[in-house]
Amino acid sequence: MALILSRADVQRSLDMTEAINAMRLAFGALYTDHAQAPQRLAVDLPEKSLALLMPSLLQTNQQHMFGLKVVTIVPQNLSRNMPRIFASILLLDATTGQTIAIMEGGWLTAMRTGAVSGLATELLARKDADILALFGAGAQAPTQVLAIHTVRPLREVRVVNRNDTHYHDLVQSLQLLLGPACPPIRRALSSKDALTGASLVACATVSTTPLFSWNEIAPGTHINAIGAFTPEMCEVDP
Amino acid sequence: MALILSRADVQRSLDMTEAINAMRLAFGALYTDHAQAPQRLAVDLPEKSLALLMPSLLQTNQQHMFGLKVVTIVPQNLSRNMPRIFASILLLDATTGQTIAIMEGGWLTAMRTGAVSGLATELLARKDADILALFGAGAQAPTQVLAIHTVRPLREVRVVNRNDTHYHDLVQSLQLLLGPACPPIRRALSSKDALTGASLVACATVSTTPLFSWNEIAPGTHINAIGAFTPEMCEVDP
Numbered sequence: 001m002a003l004i005l006s007r008a009d010v011q012r013s014l015d016m017t018e019a020i021n022a023m024r025l026a027f028g029a030l031y032t033d034h035a036q037a038p039q040r041l042a043v044d045l046p047e048k049s050l051a052l053l054m055p056s057l058l059q060t061n062q063q064h065m066f067g068l069k070v071v072t073i074v075p076q077n078l079s080r081n082m083p084r085i086f087a088s089i090l091l092l093d094a095t096t097g098q099t100i101a102i103m104e105g106g107w108l109t110a111m112r113t114g115a116v117s118g119l120a121t122e123l124l125a126r127k128d129a130d131i132l133a134l135f136g137a138g139a140q141a142p143t144q145v146l147a148i149h150t151v152r153p154l155r156e157v158r159v160v161n162r163n164d165t166h167y168h169d170l171v172q173s174l175q176l177l178l179g180p181a182c183p184p185i186r187r188a189l190s191s192k193d194a195l196t197g198a199s200l201v202a203c204a205t206v207s208t209t210p211l212f213s214w215n216e217i218a219p220g221t222h223i224n225a226i227g228a229f230t231p232e233m234c235e236v237d238p
Numbered sequence: 239m240a241l242i243l244s245r246a247d248v249q250r251s252l253d254m255t256e257a258i259n260a261m262r263l264a265f266g267a268l269y270t271d272h273a274q275a276p277q278r279l280a281v282d283l284p285e286k287s288l289a290l291l292m293p294s295l296l297q298t299n300q301q302h303m304f305g306l307k308v309v310t311i312v313p314q315n316l317s318r319n320m321p322r323i324f325a326s327i328l329l330l331d332a333t334t335g336q337t338i339a340i341m342e343g344g345w346l347t348a349m350r351t352g353a354v355s356g357l358a359t360e361l362l363a364r365k366d367a368d369i370l371a372l373f374g375a376g377a378q379a380p381t382q383v384l385a386i387h388t389v390r391p392l393r394e395v396r397v398v399n400r401n402d403t404h405y406h407d408l409v410q411s412l413q414l415l416l417g418p419a420c421p422p423i424r425r426a427l428s429s430k431d432a433l434t435g436a437s438l439v440a441c442a443t444v445s446t447t448p449l450f451s452w453n454e455i456a457p458g459t460h461i462n463a464i465g466a467f468t469p470e471m472c473e474v475d476p
Contacts, residue, residue: 002326004242004340036281038279038281041276041279041291041293043274043276043293043295043304045295045304045332045333045335046297046302046332046333047333049332049333049335051293051304051306051330051335053279053291053293053306055279055281055289055291057281057283059284064284066281066283066289066310068289068291068308070306070328070330070337072304072330072334072335072336073335074333074334074335076333077334077335080334082334082336085335086330086334086335086336086337088240088328088337088340090308090326090328092289092308092310092324094283094284094287095283095284095285095287095312095314096310096312096315096318096320096324097283097287097289097310097311097312097315097323097324098310098320098324099308099324099326102242102326102340
């Protein structure tokens with residue numbers, strides 16, 4: 001029988017340094033044709049909900065793995081006091097087809113999304129970058145900060161967002177995730193307030209208009225913008 | 239956390255009468271547009287293996303369910319002394335997206351395939367049909383016999399197949415599944431020997447040529463032919 005991992009099991013089993021190294025390996029494999037991410041399959045559910053089937057294949061010398069993420073996006077869940085998104089991940093041995101693990105997918109998704117920003121920041125940001133301007137305080141925000149802090153230890157995090165509860169949840173999550181290593185976090189008064197002196201920017205919103213203007217950004221600033229996932233969304237002025 | 243069901247759990251939880259009634263409900267729902275079976279997604283694995291993602295959706299007054307079967311077909315597994323096919327099934331609440339159950343899919347697949355033949359036999363075969371000619375003694379054979387025996391109690395099962403081990407495995411499986419209710423089973427000498435006097439025929443082979451000629455079949459005989467799954471395969475002379 002396969003290994004069954006709850007969200008807490010996944011949280012306990014994976015740290016951000018490992019997640020970033022996994023992304024380094026995965027992007028390398030994709031670049032050298034040792035990984036595939038076939039087109040996802042979408043199935044319409046009732047009430048404008050959606051199920052997404054997201055397969056992927058990794059074939060390196062060390063690993064032959066087939067992964068499948070099953071995600072449901074149910075807008076009506078907010079009125080049910082339930083998460084809008086549920087995710088499960090199946091991991092199969094790509095050589096034998098045997099199921100190795102079945103796990104809760106929400107935390108891994110957030111970690112992976114963070115880890116990609118962490119990897120990009122490690123490779124592209126200035127070595128001395130240590131102040132982060134963060135736009136958005138939703139589900140993806142904690143792991144974005146965690147990942148960036150892992151590769152560029154932060155002196156300060158400045159948060160631009162609208163929802164008070166989300167802001168306080170973010171602070172609490174980061175203190176839980178980072179403990180004594182948690183950098184000082186403050187809520188910015190404006191995008192200008194957040195961006196002045198910041199050499200790192202993280203955008204994790206569903207905004208349809210740019211979150212800042214380019215003249216607020218100093219030369220050499222590194223920007224991770226991960227929020228937009230439809231053509232209508234736009235976090236950074238093109 | 240979702241319910242996790244092993245093969246043994248599924249075997250214990252589902253009998254053939256329930257499976258046939260589930261198929262009655264599912265085909266009814268499909269006919270009235272309350273069910274969908276979207277095009278499956280195939281992903282190539284190494285060594286000419288294949289992963290299939292098979293989603294389905296049921297939306298009746300009583301049930302809103304999203305099912306996903308993940309099947310791997312790995313020809314090389316035979317040389318590894320492992321099953322050629324592995325299957326897992328995820329069952330999600332289609333309204334909320336929550337995972338209800340994750341289960342081993344091999345037994346359910348065999349039961350479902352049997353149940354469809356059982357339903358067809360119940361609706362279409364002569365009421366007094368009680369002798370079955372079975373072609374093939376592979377993985378699907380036991381549940382074909384089980385299903386037909388459930389709706390038309392059998393007086394005799396005559397098996398046409400080539401592999402001795404498969405024949406003996408089939409007899410053992412049926413005795414295990416049916417216990418004292420197991421009908422007499424014998425190996426037929428030829429298709430003619432099997433078909434003479436048989437009012438029920440089940441074909442569960444990967445044959446590429448017809449298994450019998452029409453003049454061996456008596457008028458009013460009911461035939462379930464479930465083996466062919468590519469255009470090259472052919473169990474019944476068209």
